[in-house]
Amino acid sequence: MIGVLVVDDDFMVSRIHRGFVEQVPGFRVVGTAHTGQEAIDAAARLSPELILLDLYLPDMFGLDVVVRLRAAGHDCDVMVITAAKEADAVRGAVRHGVVNYLLKPFGVDDLRQRLEQYARRRSGLGEVRVRDQADVDRALARASAPTAGLPKGLSPETARLVEQALRSAAETLSAAECADRIGISRVSARRYLEHLRDSGRAEVRLRYAVPGRPEHRYRWVSA
Structure with a gap:
């Protein structure tokens, strides 16, 4: 327990x-x-x-x-x-x-999911046996499970900030709004948001409210 x-x-x-x-x-x-x-x-x-x-x-x-x-x-x-x-x-x-x-x-249910996720990580790390660098890498991957599999150039720390910004948004969030909230460039924010979309944890909608190219709006869809 x-x-x-x-x-x-x-x-x-x-x-x-x-x-x-x-x-x-x-x-x-x-x-x-x-x-x-x-x-x-x-x-x-x-x-x-x-x-x-x-x-x-x-x-x-x-x-x-x-x-x-x-x-x-x-x-x-x-x-x-x-x-x-x-x-x-x-x-x-x-x-x-x-x-x-x-x-x-x-x-x-929101808390249950996070507690169960925590219990799985804790159990997995408790079973780790370190013999070489590969074992260390696997242990670190387990510990950062929500951001595991990030594309090259994306950091787990920034990924968590982007995820939290998207979770806390009242409805949807643009890359520019996300960038302002956590202090990164709009281009970087867009890369992290696209990763969340590609991994199925966010969806994107297009807003045509202003002339020119449509604005991409992201919404969190999965815990």
Whole structure:
């Protein structure tokens, strides 16, 4: 069983998230916390394997919790669950090594898919036996499963940012809008969006609202 610590400043929301987690086989909630300091104390006391972490906490920003956990020697994984759509928050989460980033509001199936994906990665990495470079490469491929198979020249880190920007879009997103959100060029954003389309995780629609060439609008279609 994978022990989960649920961290959210809203008591009702944390109760709902706890109920969601308890519906997923292989996971159990070991505790809840409602502030950053409570989360740090609970991690030391309960040793969870995974923390579901809100970013908007009353005493500190959620990513600062991650920094303090690492400084204290806690190696638990962190999945961000938040309403924060800012590019800086997404980039910061990627830099801090979070295993996933789920936007509120969401349903139980959205969380279930991410927990099951996490469990598969965790299980796969636990079975790794390193004998040579090929074993190392396979282990890294498992750890970055959502961005595995990227075309040459595309990075997993930027792919995650583009994916998160597309997931968080209210409806559709153009390459230019995606580029502005995460701080890359429009051409680069278009390459990542086209990769998501080619892999079946996004679809493209054409908008003819203005004269000239139609605008390509992308929409996330798969978890």
